[in-house]
Amino acid sequence: xxxxxxxxxxxxxxxxxxxxxxxIRFAARTGWDLSExxxxxxxxxxxRAGRALVDFTESNPTRCGIAETAPxxxxxxxxxxxxxxxxxxxxxxARAAVAxxxxxxxxxxxxxxxVLTASTSEAYGWLLKLLAERGDDVLVPVPSYPLLEYxxxxxxxxxxxxxxxxxxxxxxxxxALERAAGERTRAxxxxxxxxxxxxxxxxxxxxxxxxxxxxxxxxxxxDEVFGDYAHGDLPADRLPSFAGRRQALTFVLSGLSKVMxxxxxxxxxxxxxxxxxxxxxxxxxxEVIADTYLSVGTPVQLALPEILAARAPVQRAIxxxxxTNLAALDAAIAxxxxxxxxxxRLPVDGGWYATLEVPxxxxxxxxxxxxxxxxxxxxxxxxxxxxPRDGFLVVGLLLEPxxxxxxxLRLVHRLERALSDG
Numbered sequence: 001x002x003x004x005x006x007x008x009x010x011x012x013x014x015x016x017x018x019x020x021x022x023x024i025r026f027a028a029r030t031g032w033d034l035s036e037x038x039x040x041x042x043x044x045x046x047x048r049a050g051r052a053l054v055d056f057t058e059s060n061p062t063r064c065g066i067a068e069t070a071p072x073x074x075x076x077x078x079x080x081x082x083x084x085x086x087x088x089x090x091x092x093x094a095r096a097a098v099a100x101x102x103x104x105x106x107x108x109x110x111x112x113x114x115v116l117t118a119s120t121s122e123a124y125g126w127l128l129k130l131l132a133e134r135g136d137d138v139l140v141p142v143p144s145y146p147l148l149e150y151x152x153x154x155x156x157x158x159x160x161x162x163x164x165x166x167x168x169x170x171x172x173x174x175x176a177l178e179r180a181a182g183e184r185t186r187a188x189x190x191x192x193x194x195x196x197x198x199x200x201x202x203x204x205x206x207x208x209x210x211x212x213x214x215x216x217x218x219x220x221x222x223d224e225v226f227g228d229y230a231h232g233d234l235p236a237d238r239l240p241s242f243a244g245r246r247q248a249l250t251f252v253l254s255g256l257s258k259v260m261x262x263x264x265x266x267x268x269x270x271x272x273x274x275x276x277x278x279x280x281x282x283x284x285x286x287e288v289i290a291d292t293y294l295s296v297g298t299p300v301q302l303a304l305p306e307i308l309a310a311r312a313p314v315q316r317a318i319x320x321x322x323x324t325n326l327a328a329l330d331a332a333i334a335x336x337x338x339x340x341x342x343x344x345r346l347p348v349d350g351g352w353y354a355t356l357e358v359p360x361x362x363x364x365x366x367x368x369x370x371x372x373x374x375x376x377x378x379x380x381x382x383x384x385x386x387x388p389r390d391g392f393l394v395v396g397l398l399l400e401p402x403x404x405x406x407x408x409l410r411l412v413h414r415l416e417r418a419l420s421d422g
Contacts, residue, residue, distance in 0.1 A: 029153050038365040039381065042372045054407040055378045056395040059352065061261035064398040067317040069262060072307050076265075081299035088291035089283075090116030090269075090301060097305035098269050101259070108244040113279060115270040115286050118295040120225055121151060123253045123270045126289050128155040130282065131186045131219055138187040138221070139180055141172070142386040145195045160185065166388065169347060170199035174208055181212075187219040192242065193226050196355055196385050196394045198348030200230070200238040210247035214275075219249040219282075225258040228315050230350040231323065238349060249274035249282060256300075260311055261318060267300045322352055325397040328405040329354055332412040339416045352397050355382070360391045361418055367393055375414050377407055 036044070046053060058064060089095065095114040102109035117123040128151065132138065137158035140148050152159050162177040164170040177188070188209065193200045201209075213220055222242040234240060243252040255268025272279050272286070326348075333339055344357040362370060364381035371377040382392025399407070 029156060032150075032153075039368050039372075039378075042369050043378065046372050046376070051372075051376050053372070053376045053378055054399070054403060054410075056399070056407065056411075057378050057380050058398055059396050060263070061318070061398060062264065064321070065400055066321050066398065067261060067314040069260070069314065072260065072262065072303075072310060073265075075303040075306050076299040078299060078302045081302055084298060086294045086298075088287045088294065090114065090290075090296060091298075091304075094301040094304040095269075097308050098271070101308050101311075102241070102243050102271065105241065107241055109271055109273070113272040113283065115272065115283070115290060116296045116301065117255070117268045117270060117290075118266045118293075118297075120223065120253045120255050120257065120268045121147065122293075122295060123251075123255075123268050124148070124151045124221070124223075125155060126286065126293075127187070127219075127221055127251055127270070128152065128157050129289055130285055132157045136184045136186045137182070138189055139177060139185060140189045141191060141194060143170075143194070143197060143382075143388070144191050145385055148189065161386070162188075163388070164194065164197065164199065166346070170194060170197040171202060172205050172209065174205060174212070177209070178212055181216055181218065185216070185218060187221050188213060189221045189223065190242070191223045192239075193224075193230070193350040195226060195351060196353035196380070197346070198226075198231070198351035198353060200234060200240070200349045201242075202237050203239045204237070206239045206242065206245075207247070210245065210250075213248035219251065219274075222250060222252045224252055224254050226351040227254060228259055228311075229319060229322065229352065231319075231326070231348060234349060243271045244273050246274055246276075249278045251282075256304075256307065260307055260314055262307070265300045265307075267296060267304065318352075321401070322397045324401045325399065325404040325408075326354060328401065329395070329397075329408045332405070332408040336412055336416050338419055339412050342419055343412070343415055354395050354397060355387075356393045356395065358391055358393055358415060359419060360389075361421075363390045364392070370418070371411065371414060375410050377411055377414075379411075 094116060096111040098114045099109045099111040117126065132155065134156040137160045138152065139162050140159045141164050142161040143164065149159060160180050162180045163173045165173050190201060220242065224241055227241055242250050250273050252271040253268065256265050257263035272282055330345060333343055333345060342359050346355045346357060348354060358367065364383050368379060368381050371379055380394035382394060385394060
């Protein structure tokens with residue numbers, strides 16, 4: 001006969017039902033400020049008003065009509081792609097194709113030192129896992145692009161900045177870099193050429209940096225995604241690439257996103273070099289990391305040799321677009337004497353961006369808002385790249401030339417009016 005009393009299980013269930021639900025706790029590492037910044041708010045307002053906008057920040061080559069890449073995409077239809085046979089470091093023929101890409105540039109890269117990834121961002125993540133414990137730090141250049149902050153945050157790694165000196169053509173401040181390196185510093189990041197400054201590292205600075213890294217037990221992580229896009233012959237004192245160098249443990253990053261203007265194919269790579277024992281140990285550990293993710297698709301790996309072999313016309317088209325638009329920007333500035341005295345397009349060795357130094361009659365947000373509201377022009381504020389102060393605007397160079405040239409004239413005219421108003 002039942003006693004009429006609730007069972008222990010029933011009592012527990014009833015008690016749980018009376019408790020308020022516990023909130024989900026998200027990881028502190030993802031606690032970013034997700035509110036709209038000033039530029040986003042201004043753009044939302046302009047679009048709601050139906051304003052026609054020209055986006056100088058456009059960096060997606062697939063939207064800019066630069067090169068016909070459909071035949072390259074079609075190569076992903078290789079029937080062998082139907083079979084899944086994962087190899088952590090990547091398909092041998094694909095790794096050999098990456099090595100050949102460097103060898104054709106006169107660089108000594110062994111296919112055994114190539115690791116395929118799904119993207120450069122993933123490569124950064126893997127290298128931070130490889131090199132840094134929670135709370136360790138890596139040195140990063142300023143100015144540079146803001147993605148590094150998010151990638152480091154997701155790995156619980158801190159970033160410590162080191163400066164590039166504008167007055168010396170964005171040269172690395174080696175003294176400041178050495179002072180910034182502490183007991184928990186594990187690596188130095190270089191963006192080469194830098195984004196957005198387009199500056200390549202000097203050869204003597206590279207040698208000094210390698211000596212410093214070796215003495216302090218630091219690795220070099222060198223992002224060379226824009227390495228194919230020097231604006232003409234590099235000066236003799238500039239280093240074209242860190243790939244294949246042996247003095248310090250070095251990881252060079254690149255991929256199809258920029259090399260072939262094919263970001264949608266999601267294939268990047270790491271080239272590992274350095275003292276042989278260190279490089280071999282790094283490869284062993286990277287293989288385990290890569291095997292944990294197995295993130296690179298089979299079809300794109302199988303197609304990679306043919307895709308990379310077809311890069312010459314694609315890269316010529318990119319360089320022609322960048323040079324044409326850079327010349328149009330310079331011509332627009334030169335045509336207005338007032339602007340020519342007050343506005344400077346900073347020198348650039350390569351890449352897809354140009355930086356304008358403008359009078360500080362407005363702060364960066366003020367310039368951005370004015371250009372959107374009055375001219376329908378979207379530019380990057382300099383602080384987006386951690387420029388040292390207000391007074392810098394960054395523009396991309398990928399827009400179709402007639403659109404870019406017309407917009408550049410409007411930009412310069414508005415700068416001129418702002419100067420006269422000031």
